[in-house]
Amino acid sequence: MDIPYTSEPRQDTGLFNAKVGIWLFLASEVMLFGALFSSYILLRVGAEPGEWPHGLLNIPLGMTNTIVLIVSSITVVMAWASLKMKNFARFKLFQSITLLCALAFLGIKSYEYHDKFTHYEVWLKDGKIADGHLVENNADTIVLHHAHYVDKEAAAKVTHAWQEREIKEEEITIKKSDIRLREGGKLDMESYGPWHNTYTAIYFTLTGLHALHVIGGAIVIFFLWGPLSGMWKTDPERYTNRIEISGLFWHFVDLVWIFLFPVLYLL
Amino acid sequence: MSLKAFHLVFIVASIALAFGFSLWSVLNYRAPSGTIWDLVIGLAAFAVGVGLVVYERYFLKKLKNVSYL
Incomplete structure (x- = not known):
């Protein structure tokens, strides 16, 4: 049995089904992160003057992680563009860089967490x-x-x-x-873990949830890059669509960080 | 919205962050306890912002035949 609209667009939406699905999912993710960002803002404006901690986070490390995620978003879109141009070898190269960026991001984040748990x-x-x-x-x-x-x-x-x-x-x-x-x-x-104060609680909640999304995205990208890459030979258009869907999720995760970095590290 | 369109939105947000961060660092440099590193980071962030603007123009040219949907 063939699953309809995996490659060709539906007439009513103008999109293939997975793209509608991922945008509905991302809409729910916006609500999830939106609620947490709103909580952060309310907690911060409600804090007594001088009580909200400053300078607890390492800005150069946060900046490095921001650059790493920007580079990964560029490589993920270049990987998709390579498939559009039927260049599978370049796709493999760009997605492997994306995976390395994900590992680098998680490594730096782990170091920052360790720093807080020993502080x-x-x-x-x-x-x-x-x-x-x-x-x-x-x-x-x-x-x-x-x-x-x-x-x-x-x-x-x-x-x-x-x-x-x-x-x-x-x-x-x-x-x-x-x-x-x-x-x-x-x-x-007491260490500066999530239990220490309101700031560390919301910091670990926001960055921890974001890191889980990075891990999830990296797992999907890895499976499409490695074990599932055989689909490129049997159904290249559907495979390219899958890469686009994983790229949309990855961009959402990166965009969340673009907001998290200034809010948590700079302001 | 295709990956192309979402990528453009993301790069615009990144450009705004790079220039904003650059301004923040330069203001820190001008503060009483500012160091030369604030200026270096500010200039680096500005360079990243300019680089992203150049990249966005390249990206638009390279993928001009790909749909925004």
Whole structure:
């Protein structure tokens, strides 16, 4: 039995079925990410002045990831154009670059996540807060790298990321006996994971959901590039359409990042 | 909307981001604690923006026979 409208357009829509399907799916994705972006905006404008964190994210890494995704969108469209011009070898080359870009993006994102999970805020008994990257956790002491003591009053005056640079960072060794205790006797120290504050919660939600989309898109692109590429010989037009559909999804994922980068890293 | 049309929308958004980021970096450079790296990043982002404009013209010429639907 033949499945209709896999290559030729329907008369009523003017499109082959998969293209209508992917746009309906992308419309639902717009609603999903739109709701999360709206949540971010509402949380941010509702925060007390000076309470919203600045300068927590590494801008050069975010910029690198943005360039990686822009390059991947160019290679994905060039791969599709290569199939339109019946050049399968060039398609293979461009899609392999797309896959490498996806891996590079996920690698950099993993590094950023690791950085946040090792970045700690430590509450001391004298009321001070030490902030830095945990590199040693010994029986009696902890050691924080790139650390500083937080001045809550000064932090409240920070309105731009560049003001954070005036903070001098050093290596700090803290005795565990100097750290405040929580209920239950645990040390009052916490990493910058999703549980840390509202900002990290929405940051991990948005970027985590985006990273899942990158993984999903990369898996589809890989299968079309490798195991399913035999269809190019049996039904080239349908195969080209499949590549276009995967490219549309990939572009959506890239476009989401184009909005995420300035919102999370710059503003 | 075809991949060609969506790609054009994406590149326009990327160009806007590149120039916006460039402006943001230059403003940081002019702030009291601005460093030469802010200027370098600002100029690099501007160069990326210009590169994307050139690429978009090339892309339109290369795929002029492909439908926007």
